[in-house]
Amino acid sequence: MTNNRRRGRIALAALLGTIALLAAGCGGDPAPEQPQPTGTTVAADPGGGAGTFSIALPGSLAADFATLEQGFRGNAGLAIMPVGGTEMVTFGTWTSGPAWSTIKVPLAIAALRNSSAYNATASSAITASDNGAADTLWQSLGGGAAAASAVEGVLREGGDTVTAVPTVRTRSDASIYGQAEWTLADQVRFAAQLPCLPQSERVVGLMQQIVPSHRWGLGAFGSAEFKGGWGPDPSGNYLVRQFGLIDSPSGRIAIAFAAQPDSGAFSDGMAMLDKMATLISGHLSELAGGHCA
Template sequence: MTIDRHRRVRTVLAALLGAVVLLTAACGAEPEIEPPQVTRTVPVIDPGAGGEVSIALPGSLAADFAELQQGFRGRAGLAIMPVGGEKMVTFGTWTSGPAWSTIKVPMAIAALRADNAYAATASAAITASDNGAADTLWASLGSGVDAAAAVQGVLREGGDDTTTVPSVRTRSDASIYGQSDWTLADQVRFAAQLPCVPQSQRVLDLMGQIVPSHRWGLGAFGSAEFKGGWGPDPSGKYLVRQFGLIDSPSGRIAIAFAAQPDSGAFADGMTMLDEMTTLLSGHLSELAGGRCA
């Protein structure tokens, strides 16, 4: 980049930061009300450079997540996408792992499509994460191959074109379906299309009725429709994850996040999700929401 281009970038940045100062000063007449802050990643375009420089302004979600992550003893990841949208944002160092009980969402959709007689079983599997009920739903879909294909088919309808659901047990101490490797990116993409998937509303309704003992993380949002999943790796260390939908001023937002604490303790992973939820709640006005077309 030439010296002149450097100067142009510095000029744009100075103007942006000056605008933030002016906006804050203009709101100073209402000291009892916290003024809104300009808190977003601003793309600074240098037309002659053939690219863009993204600056995470102080107070933005990106900057605040980076600060939060520095305090974590373990790995965490977060993915966000508007319902019905195509663009996602991701943060953190954790990106993929076993779905655990979060896979019960597409499984319940597949089972209820096949036979409405399993409505009560689906309710137990989603609202209380009952593993016995989930095993019944899986068995109702036929052989392992047929069940895997049915659940995978729902994922494909939701825009997840890559996740593979195993048809045979890969761990003796875990369910077949729960060991599906589900990335946060694929999970949030599925969540963003979930309300648009045919015959998904009954399961979404159940995701809004999660039992009180499981209403940590996204459960802090009163309107959330979500599902959690958690379990230990072979060494006994827990992964804790959730995905679902929350409201924002501009529509519904899909969220998928996960935590893998160094301690391996479930409670520590749950606390990390709680802290990420608190962070999200302070940035909802920045996030683009959406709805099904």
């Protein structure tokens, strides 16, 4: 057997091992038979300087996402992780940007831990994405460095070890906290631990009461607990993103996705999220869910 063929077999074995790992759910409750893997793209070097190759199983979420992405006029990204899990799968070219209103979730948790007097304010900030209410929550934590530290503390509890929340306003037309740079990977990692965090129940419950006008994307799932965020860059081009939790046959799944359309229009970004949500709904049986330990 040549070295190249041997390396090819090793690469295939590594791929199968990776897929098996991603298909395994985490959590304390017994799960039904594990769903089939999503077929996420895996790169390997067959040796001999031949470069890399990638595999996406036909009919899998990975292959279908690649097809969907080809039809997008703009950049999109998707990250998926079982609740309570440690492994994620990611798709697409978009990976990071301002959190916008999605950061209101850890902000509301921090504020309600500090004082239950802000229940109604937190409700407005989460269900209607009210910016004034979110500003009140921020100030209730002391504003500036004190508030940023409190929000970062919640993120750290959720497994996000790197996201930094600004302490001062960086744009006159945007909130301080909304300009935190939040990657999809860190966001889905936080979402996978969100329902497991102490004193998070109130905010997670509010995420299931999003107002009808904001129920696009993950809002198509009746069981979804989610939060959206959107806003323009300095040139006026919109980024639209959401993250949250949905049900699968084997447990709960954390989802984070985003779209940045070439047109810069909010409506086009919203439509891209709708299409990604529809794609996910057709592959739920493949996705490993999980539970809090």
